[in-house]
Amino acid sequence: MIKELQLRVNLKEEETPNILLIKSAENLGMSRDKISGIKVLRKSIDARKPKIILNYKVAVYIDEPVPKTSEYTFDYKDVSKAKPIHIVGFGPAGMYAALRCIELGFKPIVLERGKNVQDRRRDLRAINQDHFVNEDSNYCFGEGGAGTYSDGKLYTRSLKRGDVRRIFENLVFHGATDQILVDAHPHIGTNKLPKVVQNIRETIIKYGGEVHFETRVIDFKIKNNKIHAIQLWNNAELPATRVILATGHSARDIFYLLHNKKIAIEAKSFAMGVRVEHPQHIIDSIQYHCSGKRNELLPAASYSLVQQVNNRGVYSFCMCPGGFIVPAATANGEVVVNGMSPSRRNNQFANSGIVVELNAAKDFPKYEHFGVLKALQYQKDLERLAFTAGGRTQTAPAQRLTDFVEGRLSVDLNPTSYQPGLKSAPLHALLPKLIGGNLRQGFKAFGEKMKGYYTAEANVVGVESRTSSPVSIPRNENLEHPQIKGLFPCGEGGGYAGGIVSAAMDGERCAEAAAVGL
Ligand code: FAD
Numbered sequence: 165m166i167k168e169l170q171l172r173v174n175l176k177e178e179e180t181p182n183i184l185l186i187k188s189a190e191n192l193g194m195s196r197d198k199i200s201g202i203k204v205l206r207k208s209i210d211a212r213k214p215k216i217i218l219n220y221k222v223a224v225y226i227d228e229p230v231p232k233t234s235e236y237t238f239d240y241k242d243v244s245k246a247k248p249i250h251i252v253g254f255g256p257a258g259m260y261a262a263l264r265c266i267e268l269g270f271k272p273i274v275l276e277r278g279k280n281v282q283d284r285r286r287d288l289r290a291i292n293q294d295h296f297v298n299e300d301s302n303y304c305f306g307e308g309g310a311g312t313y314s315d316g317k318l319y320t321r322s323l324k325r326g327d328v329r330r331i332f333e334n335l336v337f338h339g340a341t342d343q344i345l346v347d348a349h350p351h352i353g354t355n356k357l358p359k360v361v362q363n364i365r366e367t368i369i370k371y372g373g374e375v376h377f378e379t380r381v382i383d384f385k386i387k388n389n390k391i392h393a394i395q396l397w398n399n400a401e402l403p404a405t406r407v408i409l410a411t412g413h414s415a416r417d418i419f420y421l422l423h424n425k426k427i428a429i430e431a432k433s434f435a436m437g438v439r440v441e442h443p444q445h446i447i448d449s450i451q452y453h454c455s456g457k458r459n460e461l462l463p464a465a466s467y468s469l470v471q472q473v474n475n476r477g478v479y480s481f482c483m484c485p486g487g488f489i490v491p492a493a494t495a496n497g498e499v500v501v502n503g504m505s506p507s508r509r510n511n512q513f514a515n516s517g518i519v520v521e522l523n524a525a526k527d528f529p530k531y532e533h534f535g536v537l538k539a540l541q542y543q544k545d546l547e548r549l550a551f552t553a554g555g556r557t558q559t560a561p562a563q564r565l566t567d568f569v570e571g572r573l574s575v576d577l578n579p580t581s582y583q584p585g586l587k588s589a590p591l592h593a594l595l596p597k598l599i600g601g602n603l604r605q606g607f608k609a610f611g612e613k614m615k616g617y618y619t620a621e622a623n624v625v626g627v628e629s630r631t632s633s634p635v636s637i638p639r640n641e642n643l644e645h646p647q648i649k650g651l652f653p654c655g656e657g658g659g660y661a662g663g664i665v666s667a668a669m670d671g672e673r674c675a676e677a678a679a680v681g682l
């Protein structure tokens with residue numbers, strides 16, 4: 165017999181060995197030796213009150229063993245001689261599209277402009293230390309895409325829970341901790357993600373798929389509105405009839421290519437702002453009602469904030485407790501910041517994007533002449549402005565939070581996790597009012613919601629501009645581009661995902677669509 169229970173455990177109880185067994189037996193009014201095992205289904209922390217509670221949802225197995233099986237099995241077939249599906253981009257969308265192709269009996273041929281996870285590290289070091297951005301290998305481009313050197317937060321607000329579970333189990337199958345199956349806010353961490361990504365690549369190759377790194381796609385050959393070949397950076401042409409385009413939100417050359425070829429794309433609403441960085445202990449003390457060090461049983465505290473300012477959303481995005489701010493530019497001449505954190509989230513800083521909702525239809529009147537590329541151009545201009553304000557290197561422009569809100573240049577800045585370094589700059593005056601003005605009001609409101617958040621001990625760092633794609637690529641009910649047969653826009657670059665999990669789910673869907681009738 166299996167009984168599901170909700171158990172509340174306080175921090176003191178959490179230290180007691182077998183506390184879940186003890187509580188389950190009490191709850192069911194039976195002796196402990198009747199219980200053959202307990203499986204944690206979900207774990208979350210309730211820190212709303214000073215007495216912090218850990219909430220567990222558990223399955224209690226009575227007189228029967230705890231099964232070891234997963235809900236999903238992954239039936240990979242030998243596809244070495246099967247019909248090919250070409251996949252451009254090896255981020256979460258491309259990786260999951262490739263795995264799904266193999267399950268469906270088709271051979272994925274992946275073309276990725278960046279390098280494998282090991283070689284990619286060298287280019288990340290060059291950005292951080294030499295301020296040099298390799299335009300094919302950086303925090304957004306390379307094996308695993310933008311998701312590899314990230315926080316690996318696996319939350320998604322989208323779609324059915326069942327599909328999310330399948331994505332999670334596949335990550336576990338490829339080496340992620342099974343803790344992600346139970347945590348209410350699962351994350352993997354940047355130190356663990358490369359291995360998972362590498363294991364996924366090895367599965368693809370083992371079953372007969374192909375993964376080609378340093379292979380940038382520069383054109384598509386189209387005849388009678390059907391795709392028939394892909395052109396690579398060295399002008400080589402690969403015959404291809406089904407192409408999943410999973411190039412992410414930063415592949416501007418792909419957006420330009422489609423636009424120049426008169427293949428429809430659309431301007432898309434998105435969000436931009438800054439990244440704010442606090443000492444982690446400040447966030448811990450607010451969220452866990454403690455002064456000084458948090459209880460060691462608790463993870464570095466996170467937050468999620470949202471405020472309507474002048475009828476538009478100002479909100480926290482990709483919050484990284486115990487993490488690092490990273491330089492996420494994909495070209496020289498621009499500064500872009502984002503966040504990542506290791507699995508233990510044990511760095512001394514907490515950072516988060518704080519961004520303002522932007523509406524592509526009405527927020528860029530001075531950019532109308534860029535047509536469907538107006539939001540992209542606005543984004544690009546802001547990143548160039550950050551580059552100039554930062555001193556024309558990867559050093560990022562920054563200000564103390566209180567100085568930003570109160571409109572004065574910071575005499576000095578707080579310590580930071582951002583390796584290329586910070587330069588004091590008047591972001592309050594440099595950012596367009598639409599962003600800067602709304603952010604300043606938003607930060608004040610956040611200070612009301614979280615007492616202690618609004619502090620001179622935090623820095624704001626510019627700019628957080630790659631929250632999602634400023635362009636979308638249309639597709640029809642078959643997930644195909646309405647003008648081009650055989651082209652399947654996929655993942656975040658197409659506007660169909662907003663994070664690792666949703667991109668992975670979209671990758672699977674596109675593989676299924678591309679396989680129809682092949
Ligand atoms: P991408 O991951 O962007 O992958 C696209 C791939 O296509 C890249 O590898 C790129 O090199 C390749 N490519 C581009 N152009 C070409 C071309 N012409 N030819 C061949 N290949 C090409 N999301 C979360 O859910 N949780 C997080 O914690 C999180 N943290 C993040 C931290 C950072 C620093 C960054 C940058 C992003 C983070 N994100 C996070 C966002 C997440 O990574 C993306 O939403 C996700 O990776 C999108 O997946 P994708 O496959 O659609 O595109």
